[in-house]
Amino acid sequence: MPVGGRGAVAGTAAGAGRGSVAGARAGGDREALAAQAAAGGDRGSFTAELAAGLPALMLLLLAGLTVVSAATTKATCLDAAREAALAASRGESGRAAGVRVAPAGADISVEVGQERVTVTVRAPVRTLGANLPRITVAATAVAAVEPGVPLPAS
Template structure:
């Protein structure tokens, strides 16, 4: 295939340059507002763009988007806090259920694993022990209501020495 130059065809832009003596011609679009009031802006591509037409658009977009980003950040951090608190509640529930199944009175409340402000309840039903831990999670908004996280663990009662049955 033969290219345009080889076939003797010249692109229009080169023809226009040759006719104008190698200089590109610009047409005037409009006046620039502000400090350069009398200065005129020229465009060679045929697109009509005013100088400063998008001035301040970044500031407006930032002002609209920044509160949404902060809200998203607060929700994300609260969710991470809730998941962390739930993991420690689950650990405390397991510890409490195993301690109650072994009939250990000193670790029946979940011990050191309970998060601050947590409530531990242990229920013995037949051959099983069910431990439930409830803990409040403070939201990072301050005035928003607290979220309550609940974790439950179940353990089988261990046979007691001398009794033979649970």
């Protein structure tokens, strides 16, 4: 009996142990599957968020590049206006000096007064994107006419 008892107890214990471990494992698998199914509802959400956010990100990038282009063009216009104003104040051709520095497609206007020269440089900025309105930046520089120099001829 002790052998049979042990065997029966061991068998029962082992059987119960296996059955309970197997039952727990099966229950755990069900829980894992349920958790996986619940997480599976989020499957592909990154793709959907990327599809919604990518156009906005691209628009932001294009706007940023346009702003950088406008700032660069504005700085170039300011340099051209300064050069033209200084040249015109010394009696030289302000327009010729401005054209050397101004960005492509810039419009340079030189106004000569009795005491000062005012130069305005306007240039278009290419917007990054099709069918968008054109942006124009302008810069103005003023210089005093140097004494003893004949009035500049724009």
